[in-house]
Amino acid sequence: MIKISDTAVDKMKEMLAQQEIPNLFLRVGVKSGGCSGFSYGMGFDDKQNEDDQVLDIQGLKVVVDEESAKYLFGVEIDFQDTGIGGGFTIQNPNAVATCGCGASFRTKEEDASLAQPCED
Template identity: 60%
Template sequence: MITISDTAAERLKEMLAEQETPNMFLRLGVAAGGCSGFSYAMGFDDQESEADVYMDLKDMKVVVEKDDLKYLNGLEIDFEESGMTGGFTIHNPNATVTCGCGSSFRTAKDAGKPNEEPC
């Protein structure tokens, strides 16, 4: 299960409303790379495939590729205001190692594998 805070959902809905392409949704995923092994992917999309799982979170359509679910199960997404800017934060209970900026991670299953990119 993936959790999106009310604050993050509000910000995401605002961003979705600004998209010019109709029927856009939030796509979450992971990609190999980053200083800890995997990087998070979060963006808007309008294309689904048979490899995707659909969820309705906070009245938003959220899509995750089936293979990425094992890395994202339990993921918590929040949005924090800080000064003049703000940003999304991610807490992943599956991550055993994260980089200093929090944009990449490694799980216990992947420990010992070489990193794709340096920090």
């Protein structure tokens, strides 16, 4: 369903190790909004819902809510170290439109009217 590069998995595990909350996992999802229609969400969580899909990617627990799963099928997450900090990148084969920052996308099935201005 979701692919995460070795570099991104290592970075996420490193970040998880720095947290002082037990049983944390990576939650990946989407929500309406953003300049193209949907925005990606990625963060640590410790609460899992019954309808969540749970993945084990190289020993990293990744959780996706049921609604987001249909937009994230085939997504590839990577980590790019730019020397000034770096960050995570998301390549989504389902996206037909994306914004310049790469944090927002639209699929061919979704209405472009969901788009909202980007926040400053």
